[in-house]
Amino acid sequence: MDTGTHVVMGIALGSMATIDPYVASNPETATAIMIGAIIGSQAPDMDTILKLKNNAKYIRNHRGITHSIPAVCLWPLLITAGIYAFIPQADLLYLWIWTFVAVILHVFVDIFNAYGTQALRPFTHKWVALGIINTFDPVIFSLHIVGFILWGIGFHPGYTFLAIYVILVVYYVLRFWMQQRVIQQVRKVIPNMTNTIISPTLYFNQWHLAITAKDSFYVARAVKNQIIIHDTFEKVPLPETAVIEAAKFDDNVSAFLSFSPVYRWEMEEFSDHYEVRFIDLRYRSKDYYPFVAVVQLDLDLHIVSSYTGWIFSEDKLREKLEIIPN
Known part of the structure; x- marks a missing residue:
């Protein structure tokens, strides 16, 4: 997801921690958890700094090792240790748990983008990209803004965002169902299709498609399940010259x-x-x-x-x- 969405998700998680009476009654722990959730929701994208080196380094490594299983385990430890050094009154276990959840959520939601992550490293370097949610999804971001508004006018932040995240689970299921309908329609239009890479767009009912068939590549768009083919290219293997x-x-x-x-x-x-x-x-x-x-x-x-x-x-x-x- 984009940086802004990761930030609002971190705040939402920190708010949901207050559902626990222990957290709600301990200001230092609640503050530390909020900081940990916000930092944890950003930490895996620290590899963005590689852009300062060059595009090749960034492309090869972005969402790679920083989103891997070892990194997901290491980020919460580093963040928790850093925050605890400044807020020693905070409950260390609670702080670690919620920071860990923030890091996991970051990597988890990135998997649903078309870009994907190498979340299964070190077991495989394969990119996991489900192509269900756009990098910036207006629905997801807007629901968080609604949550902040409700919080601002007096609603309990924890229960507010818990309700919003239940809605988001339903939304993700809906997007998966929509994606499968697009794939079914592609099979009807291009029967010899062997693979379809779907990229969501900012528009709810539009998807970019890169379709591989036996002898051709098709670049298309799905609009309300109607497949519109823009370009067709002959599938020519890369020669060993x-x-x-x-x-x-x-x-x-x-x-x-x-x-x-x-x-x-x-x-x-x-x-x-x-x-x-x-x-x-x-x-x-x-x-x-x-x-x-x-x-x-x-x-x-x-x-x-x-x-x-x-x-x-x-x-x-x-x-x-x-x-x-x-």
């Missing part, structure tokens, strides 16, 4: 290939260099596919320039590559 093999050694390309489950590729040869482009088909915006990896190699197959990330125009891509204009 010298140029492609050299391109795969590039950090940006390697990071892209480790993350993207469905993409097409292009290779062009110019008078003084090669250019290889990998295009993720999950993301389409106004007839453009913005998530790419591009590498340029000289005729001796030395990497000259490369880039991976989100680019919304060819001119911007050329600026990022900098060295060899086409």
Whole structure:
């Protein structure tokens, strides 16, 4: 989920802790739990700092080890120890429990996005992405805002957010049911479909689709269960040529290939260099596919320039590559 949603979820959890009479009657414990829940709801995304390094590091590692099983166990211990050092009057066990719940909730809700997480590390590095909830879901965020308003006018915060989270469980079940209906409709439209990656949108009844069939890729949109196909691409396996093999050694390309489950590729040869482009088909915006990896190699197959990330125009891509204009 986005940062804002994780924050409001942390506050909601800290509020629900006050349902326990012990917490409600101990201000220091209640304060520590609220701080722990807010920090715990953010901690797994500390890897966002990798953006300062480069996109390749970020793409390869974001929602990776920081969302893994060992990290989920370690974050609450570190956060609890830090808070307890400043609020020693707080109940240590209660603080740890609620901080642990906040960290688990963060990773759990991220699984339902199209981006997903490597939540099952170290047992597998496979990305777990259920594609049911958009990274920012207006319904989820709005329900939290309603909870804050009710809290502000005098409702009990714990019971208010407990009721809201019961509603959210029903909402997640509804979204799962809607997603399965879309998949069923895709099978009717494309009978030889072998896999469909669904990405929710900000709109309740619209979904982005990247569909893999036996010989083709289809990029489509589902609107109220109606499948609208935007683009069709021939499914061409990545060849084992010298140029492609050299391109795969590039950090940006390697990071892209480790993350993207469905993409097409292009290779062009110019008078003084090669250019290889990998295009993720999950993301389409106004007839453009913005998530790419591009590498340029000289005729001796030395990497000259490369880039991976989100680019919304060819001119911007050329600026990022900098060295060899086409």
